[in-house]
Amino acid sequence: MSEAHKRKRVDNMNEVDHLLEHRFETLSLEEKLEVKRLGPHHPRDIGISQTAGKNIRAFNVEWFAKKKWLMASIQKKALFCFPCLLFGGSGGEVTWSRTGYKDLKHLSERITKHESSNSHLDNAMKLGLFGWVNVTVQIDSAYQRGIDEHNRQVEENRYVLGRIINCIKLCGKCETALRGHDESADSLNPGIFRCIFETVCEGDARLQRHYDAQPVFKGTSPYRTIRLHADETTDVSCKSQMVVVLRYLLP
Template structure:
């Protein structure tokens, strides 16, 4: 998938995100037998594959017998740099100086940066995502608390309608007569997973601490009710 000939036929921009990420993961293809050579009189220059180790961005086309720049092949070249991204480079005599010139070009630097950050989530996006998750969790918890509070108020109102005491003399978990409020609330929990989860997690509904909560709720309910009289 990361071979030059494959990428020339299937342009990087047309690939799916998964395919693009796989191409990046594989990196530049370094074929060992590419047969790139150049004849000058009686001299024959052959490409030395050690260049691949020196320049990690370098890759080659087996079919074209030419050298390419991997980042520029993926993201495109401009001006005179299209040789490294489209047609391929073959002039071995001037290879060293042309490599130096290309890797200092704006086109190569831009494409190398694009490849480096491709697939990475922007830090600002991560922060924004974490912020939104925090807001969503806060809103969920507020909604949950409102629901539970509404059910507790319903219990208190029911006790008021029946003119029964909210509490018994002892509201410890093992006492046989804990009071009508706890009995009603625990009965409501049996068919309500949200309420049961909150009841199990919050000890304020049990023992002497529940008395404080009930008194505070009664005071709040009275403050709301009193102005309407």
């Protein structure tokens, strides 16, 4: 395709006859933005006229300067509204978006009536906002990022809690006390639970990251929010039953 043909194809994208054949909603985003950039097509020699008795009324192209939304079809010899042609008219305003307006005698009053109609005002607003960053999409995107971050944090917390519980279960299985005599940072006897937990952290980057980042709930604090209760009983048949209750206490 030659450059001249490409240029002609782009230049006529905003013409009425082209937009009637290729509806705005069927165009690509790039094409829609180009139509908006070009604006309404204002042909200088459109030949719109109306005979009234011996008088002939001809359309004055100065209307294009007065009403920027006004445009004309060379083939139909009729006037159209640019925003309504793009986004569609409703009710009596369909004339300005589909068939075209030709009654020059009442042109002034019909123009005034049309540009104050709800349909025109709505379409003009749509055209003005088209191509702008969609605030709703931004809000939805930020909201979704918040949800994703929350879900990621929940999954991370569940993983860490699961590893801590495994350490507690190991201490219970071995019937060893979780607490040590001295759980300070430089203690030589911090307790079996803390030793197991810190050993597990050495081979688990996610758990180590939690251990290094959390100043309060590491799983080794003397003020644990996790409590493990076990109770055993033997029935008349000499069968032992043990109940284990794991409690997570909110501060």
